[in-house]
Amino acid sequence: MTEKPSGRDYVKAAFKRERLERFCTYPVLGAVNAKFSGITIREFLTDASKFAAAQLEAYERFEPDIIVMMADLVMEPEAMGQHVDFFDDRMCQQRGYLVGEKAKLANLKIPNPMADARMPYYLEACTRVAEARIPAALGGVINGPWSLACELRGAENLLLDTFDDPEFVKSLMEFTTEVCKAFGTEVAKTGAGLSLSEAPASCSLISPSIYAEFVASYHKQVVDHFKAEKKAMTIHVCGYIDPIMQMLVDTGVAAISFDAPSSLERMLSIANEKTVVIGNAPTTIFLKEDKDAIFKEVQKCRDIANGAKAYVLASGCEVPIPATAKSIEYFMEAAKQTWSP
Numbered sequence: 001m002t003e004k005p006s007g008r009d010y011v012k013a014a015f016k017r018e019r020l021e022r023f024c025t026y027p028v029l030g031a032v033n034a035k036f037s038g039i040t041i042r043e044f045l046t047d048a049s050k051f052a053a054a055q056l057e058a059y060e061r062f063e064p065d066i067i068v069m070m071a072d073l074v075m076e077p078e079a080m081g082q083h084v085d086f087f088d089d090r091m092c093q094q095r096g097y098l099v100g101e102k103a104k105l106a107n108l109k110i111p112n113p114m115a116d117a118r119m120p121y122y123l124e125a126c127t128r129v130a131e132a133r134i135p136a137a138l139g140g141v142i143n144g145p146w147s148l149a150c151e152l153r154g155a156e157n158l159l160l161d162t163f164d165d166p167e168f169v170k171s172l173m174e175f176t177t178e179v180c181k182a183f184g185t186e187v188a189k190t191g192a193g194l195s196l197s198e199a200p201a202s203c204s205l206i207s208p209s210i211y212a213e214f215v216a217s218y219h220k221q222v223v224d225h226f227k228a229e230k231k232a233m234t235i236h237v238c239g240y241i242d243p244i245m246q247m248l249v250d251t252g253v254a255a256i257s258f259d260a261p262s263s264l265e266r267m268l269s270i271a272n273e274k275t276v277v278i279g280n281a282p283t284t285i286f287l288k289e290d291k292d293a294i295f296k297e298v299q300k301c302r303d304i305a306n307g308a309k310a311y312v313l314a315s316g317c318e319v320p321i322p323a324t325a326k327s328i329e330y331f332m333e334a335a336k337q338t339w340s341p
Contacts, residue, residue: 005020006135006136007024007063007064007065007066007134007135007136007137008065008135008136008137010022010023010024010025010065011024011065011066011137011312013309014276014309014310014311014312015232015254015255015276015310017273017309017310018309019307019309021338021339022335022336022337022338022339023302023305023311023312023313023335024065024066024311024312024313025064025065025312025313025314025332025335025336026064026065026066026067026068026312026314026315027062027064027286027314027315027319027328027331027332028068028070028314028315028317028318028319029055029058029062029064029067029068029070029318029319029328030068030070030071030318030319031044031045031070031071031072031091031318031321032318032319032320032321032323033054033055033057033058034054035321036054036057036058036061036325037050037053037054037057037058039054040088040089041086041087041088041089041090041091041092041321042086042087042088042092044071045071045072045086045091045092045118046086046118046121047121048120048121048122048124048125048128049124049125049128051069051071051121051125052124052125052126052128052129052132055067055069055125055129056129056132056134059134059136061325061329062328062329062332063136063332064136064332065136065137065312066136066137066138066139066312066314067129067134067136067137067138067139068139068141068195069122069125069126069129069138069139069140069141069192070141070318071122071125071141072091072092073141073143073147073151073197074092074093074094074151075117075118075119075122075142075143076111076119076142076143076148076151076179076183077094077098077148077151077152078094078117078118079111079112079113079116079117079118079119080098080108080109080111080116080152081098082094082095082096082097082098082151083095083096090321091321094151097151097152097153097154097157098152099152099153099172100153100154100157102165102168105152105168105171105172105175108152108175110175110178110179110182111179111182111183113182113183113185113186113187114186119183119186122187123186123187123189123190126138126140126187126190126191126192127190127191129192130190130191130192137193138191138192138193139192139193139194139195139234140184140187140188140190140192140193140194140195141195141197141236142180142183142184142187142194142195142196142197143176143179143180143183143196143197144180144196144197144198144201144219144222144235145173145176145177145179145180145196145215145218145219145222146173146176146198146200146201146214146215146218147196147197147198147199147200147201148176148179148180149169149172149173149176150200152172152176153172155200155205158172159205159206159210162210162213162214166213166214169214170214173214173215173218174218176218177218177221177222180196180222181222181225181226184222184226184231184233185229188226188229188231193231193232193234194226194231194232194233194234195233195234195235195236195257196219196222196233196234196235196236197236198215198219198235198236198237199236199237199238199239201215201237201244202237202238202239202240202241202244202259203239203240203241203242203243203244204238204239204240204261205239208243208244208247211244211247212244212247216244216247216250216251219235219248219251219253220250220251220252223235223251223252223253223254224252227252232254232255233253233254233255234253234254234255234256234257234276234278235248235251235253235255235256235257236256236257236258236278236317237256237257237258237259238258238259238316238317239259239261239262240259240261240262241258241259241262241267242262242263242266245262245266245267245270245271246270248275249270249271249274249275253275254275254276255275255276255277255278255312256271256275256276256277256278257278257279257314258277258278258279258280258316259279259280259316259317260279260280260281260282260283260284260316260317261316262279262280264277264279264280264301264304264305265304267279267280268304268305268308268311271310273308273309273310274310275310276310276311276312277305277308277310277311277312278311278312278314279301279312279314279315279316280301280314280316281297281298281301281313281314281315281316281331282297282315282316283315283316283317283318283319283320283323285297285327285331286315286319286320286323286324286327286328286331287320287322287323287324287327288324288327289324289326289327289330290327291330294327294330294331294334295330295334298313298331298334298335299334301313302335302337313335315331
């Protein structure tokens, strides 16, 4: 009797361009798992053992092929001295910007992931899940260089800087790129894969020309750095990315994860199996327990991807905190359907 493929087998198949009886699949589950585990979001974001336990409980319940260690995206600024407020019932928020004044960039230092603020919490949580040796892949999530630059400077200020002071933007991006390398190196040591979260890099916020001049080369730097370490990387970009899809592929990144506003058909065509495509079921489907609507959206992704081998069927972004467990169960049921004979 042939052994049933594990989650890792489905991930390997996608990255090896091999076709199994269904697509590799997962929803991006972050703080919603705190609710399912009966802990506060504050605990989820500050207690490594509770964060890890919540992710493992979610795996047991939903059986995704990939567990995403999605916490929050202000760990890096916090580790440099940024004040962050935590809440029991919603995501944490940072106060102000460390580089609200340009001159302050010179005073920033690359944080030590092993010692500064909550970086050790995140590494411990990843290690705990990796040591559980579950039959699924493990994915780590850190800020990409542009996302981190926005958090340090403020998105509005940074956009103005691209016109008024492009050299400053490049200096800031050089710094944030080094932070990505430093944190990513330690995350990779835990056994987790690497994904750069780059929500502000989409054309919902910036123009293709800004991406080309101020972001693309730094993405390539991070990708090349980890390629040299034999570590594959994913870049996730929320919002609308159709105009920059080719540039994202040209970074040489192993996989691109993207959101529902963008075209799956276009992404698959441009990637042409040189890059694994991940996405892009809308996260709004998780807000209601509407099985028909969820199956419809998942089938839409399946139909567009059709015979694609380098494709992973996933939510377009993080499943929102108000989502219901039943909606996620419906998503996994639909996504795990095997091919029709």
